[in-house]
Structure formats: C-alpha cells, structure tokens
Amino acid sequence: MRITVLAGGVGAARFLRGLVAAAPDAQVTVIGNTGDDITLHGLRVCPDLDTVMYTLGGGINSGQGWGRADESFTIRDELAAYGAGPAWFTLGDRDYATHILRTELLAAGRPLSEVTRVLCERWRPGVRLLPMTDDTVETHVTLKASAGHSGEGVAPVVHFQEWWVRLHAAVPAEAITPIGAGTATPGPGVLDAIAEADFVLFPPSNPVVSIGPILAIPGIREAAEAKTVVGVSGIIGGAPVRGMADACLAAIGVETSAAAVAAHYGPRLLSGWLVDDQDKAAADDPACAGIAIRAMPLYMRDVDSTASIARAAIELAQELA
C-alpha cells in the first residue's frame, strides 16, 4: 500500500505516528510544508520538516510537540548575552545542530530535498520525507491596518513565524500569502509520490498555512485532484484542537468549523473527510455535498487512539478509491 500525506508540523507528525502504527507495511511518503521556514542568525530552520523527522525518529519533545527532547539553551542564552535577537523565537542547542548542518549543506549547493534525506539518514523516520519544493517559499502575513500594531516595531507584513510566535496570531491578518509558491516547482519525487499513491491523506494540519502552501505550488493540487484524497479535520466543535487555525481561517474568510474547512477544500480535491462525533452534522451540510463524511472520536490522545483515526482514514480512502 502506498500512501502519500501532505503535512504541516505538530498535528501532522502526531497523525503520522498513528498512521505508521496502523499501517506498518505501507510505503508512506510525506510531502512537508516549507512555507514556515525561516532564516535565523543565518541558519535555515524548517520547523515542519523537523517536527515530522524528530517525532517519527524518536527525538521530539513530545510534551511540547516540537523541538528536541532533553534540550539545553546555551546558544540562546549566549546570543542574548550578545544582545542578539530575536527573543521571541527560541531554538535549543540540539535543534541548532540540525540547522547548522542544514545550512552548511545548503550553502554547499545541495538542494533542500537532498539535505532532508541526509538528515533523515540519522533519524530513520520510517517514511520518505520530501520537502514540497526545493525553492524558497515563505508564508508572509499582511496585518490588518486597523489593528493598532504600528509603533510596536511590527511591520505591516511579517513572516508567518513572527505573526504566529511573536504576535500569537492575536493581530488580525488581512492576508496570508505563501511568497514564492506560485513560481516554485514541486520538489523531486513530489508529483510522482502523489500519482503513484493508492490514495492521499491530509492530516489534521492547518488548512491555510500548512496544507495551503503545499497546494499553492503549481501542479500539486492538480495531481491530488486526480487521486482519492481523505482528510482529517483539525477543527473539532468549532475550534482548532491545537494552534490558532481560527485566526488563519478568518484571514481567508472561512468559518472555523469542520464543515467549512471541507467546503474550502471542495469536492473536486477532497473525496472523504473525517470529522469528530460532535461535528457529525457536517454530513448533512449542503456545503459539503460530494464529500463523503464520517464521524468518529478525533482527539489524538495517544498513539493508539491516533492509529484508530488513521485506520478509519485508510478504510474510507480504500472505500472511495
């Protein structure tokens, strides 16, 4: 069985852990969002790729969901002693080593896909992890002019991470744009992985800033539309399970509900949609016409409960394929 997954960070990584447990013999390819990537102190940081890699490779800080277990923060403290910011983005020492090596390899001319492969040789995540593109795509957020954030050292357009981490997405966004996505090329193997998959899964990742940038790369949405795609809702009972997806959905004029997100993807892309039991009314929502909706408990409490969700997604996909 070949499964291709479009993935963001924490939610995707946790879902993937359940998927690997549910289908240990499946060949899983993960197409990772790189729109969150940021250069800090000259080092290239790929939060979503690393979260997937660390989680499946056993190196994650599992309580936090991102970053390395058993971290120390010497580099952060030393940089602060030099007065070098930004103070709002913290990386641990173990994590820094990954970014140092990645940046070294990128500077030597190796594309991100190859660098990711090299890093995964250590972590052996059990899936093939492909960046969505080797080109630079960075999600930027245009802040609402009326939000009263001027004079606080915040620009009208900020990197996604600045909006997410520094501003906690509390300043309303006017637009969220994956800069560079429109002219980017899918990374090596990405289109083939979709074309050759038995089906495609969307984990409960953020539809705007995680799945959105991946689909914005010319060719990827079209490739997915040719396949059976089953998604898992990251919205339960009108609120995101984790993160601030509501702020992202508001920016693109989509209601924060499982049904509205399914409608946002649309029946041309999405064949099936898993929602939580409390959102089962989505099945009767005319906005979701053409999408097969199944309800079940969707909180990923542990690997077992997550494996059940993954199993249901697989079954729905096989049924629809």
Added chain:
Amino acid sequence: MRITVLAGGVGAARFLRGLVAAAPDAQVTVIGNTGDDITLHGLRVCPDLDTVMYTLGGGINSGQGWGRADESFTIRDELAAYGAGPAWFTLGDRDYATHILRTELLAAGRPLSEVTRVLCERWRPGVRLLPMTDDTVETHVTLKASAGHSGEGVAPVVHFQEWWVRLHAAVPAEAITPIGAGTATPGPGVLDAIAEADFVLFPPSNPVVSIGPILAIPGIREAAEAKTVVGVSGIIGGAPVRGMADACLAAIGVETSAAAVAAHYGPRLLSGWLVDDQDKAAADDPACAGIAIRAMPLYMRDVDSTASIARAAIELAQELA
C-alpha cells in the same frame, strides 16, 4: 601611554592579561592574527581573536587557554550523530554562539573589524582589539612529500588548523604560507595604531604562524620598523613554552632558540628582546647584534609573574624609544 601589541592566541592573551595589570592606564591596541581563521560547518571561527577576547573578558577556559569556561558540547555530539565531521576540531556550545553571530554579521556585509567590535561590546576586554585585516587570510601548510602521510586522507597542502590540531604538527612542513596576506589590506585603524603607539610589543606568540601573518600584510612590517619594538621570547631553553613553534621554525629554517628567533625578526624590526635567564647567552650572540637583549624569568605562571614580564618589556621599550 599608548601600546600596540601584535598578537596570536593563547600566549598573547596571557601576556596581555599581565600587560593590562602592569599598565592599567595604558591605551592598549591589540592587532590580532586572523591567519588561523577557519570556516567550520559554514561558521567563521577566529581562534586568536576569540582567545584574546575571552581571556581579557573573563570568559576563557583558563586551564586550557582557549575556548569558553563552563562549556558543554551538545552541538559537537549532535553533529557527530549526523556523521558530520571534522572530529578533530571541537567547539563548545558557548563558543558556537560566538561563531553563529559572527557569521550572521559577516553575511550581512559587516567587515570583520566591525563584527569584532560588536562582539567586544559584550566582553569589554579593556583593550581595543583589531583584526590584522578585514580580508580573508588563511595560513596553509605544505607538507613534506616524503613524510608518508599520503593515503591517510591528508592533502599535500592543508589548512593550518588541520596541520596543528589534526596532525599535531607531527608531519614536517615544507612551507607555511599565509594565503592572501600579500594582497590584503591592513584593517581599519591598524597602521594608525602602530604609528601612534609609544612603542610596539610582541608577546611570546609563535613567530611563524601568529606574528608572521600579521607582518606579511603589506604596510604593517614597515609601520612597525618605524617604531621601537620589544619582543618577549616564546622559546625558553631551546623549546617552545607552549605549542609546537619548533615545527613551524623548522619549516622556515630557523633554529628553535631565543637568539635565532630574535635574529629572524632582525634588528631593523626588533629593538629589544626579552629572553629567559637560561637564554641570557643570546646577549653575546653575534646573530643578535643590534638588538638589546635582557634576561629575566619568562615563564608566565600567573598574572603577577606575567605583569612583571610586561613591566620589563615596557621599561626596555621606554629605554630604547
């Protein structure tokens, strides 16, 4: 009193600590060797500048003489887990932060002299620390063809650090060349610092790979020749006090003795030369004609004994000026 010092790493830094103690009111400018600089994992490392900065700023691992006190080695261990070398050059986490920030600032287009000034804002070493040049100079070592090192993954020409740290200078050198020095320009303030000094001091630094590259930059030797220069011998009783200066001296055909090093600098450059009591015969050595030689205990055991040496160097310089 204005004193300008041409400096290598550990020996120079320890001497400078004594100099600052001996002449707390003097304006001391240190012109630091950058020929040992190396790029590791994409990060620019300036061992001699950092050793001076950390030592005078109170951050040095004083037992070791280089690197930071209270170090941890998470980054090194993580890079090793990725299989990323080189294993022969170890940097600690605190030290890494300095190199990350330096590399970030250099990449932003700031010259090394300005970056060094920024780093020193934290360390407040009590001296003005100037890189010998903002241009890239790297000391390379040509290994003797007959030394039987081929097949061990060692190139015939290696970076100074590879020869020094990896090979422990045990493979004889045919030549030691500060690549780029001949076309480099003295860093901002360097020539003025020499011209405006009451006198110039050479600490017991390696004459070939520490003082040598500084003097190889067009204009610096000439500027020093116009001043009173007093040096402190790093060779005592026919052996280097620290390091492997004998291997360097052999490469340029100079005997490992206090007298031979003085003669190597020559009376045109060197006005006075402090030697250890056991080398007092140098005063009668015809090779040292024209150089005022004084003998005293030269081992830098602690700050007090080093301050005595510095005081003697100052007195000799004032006498000769």
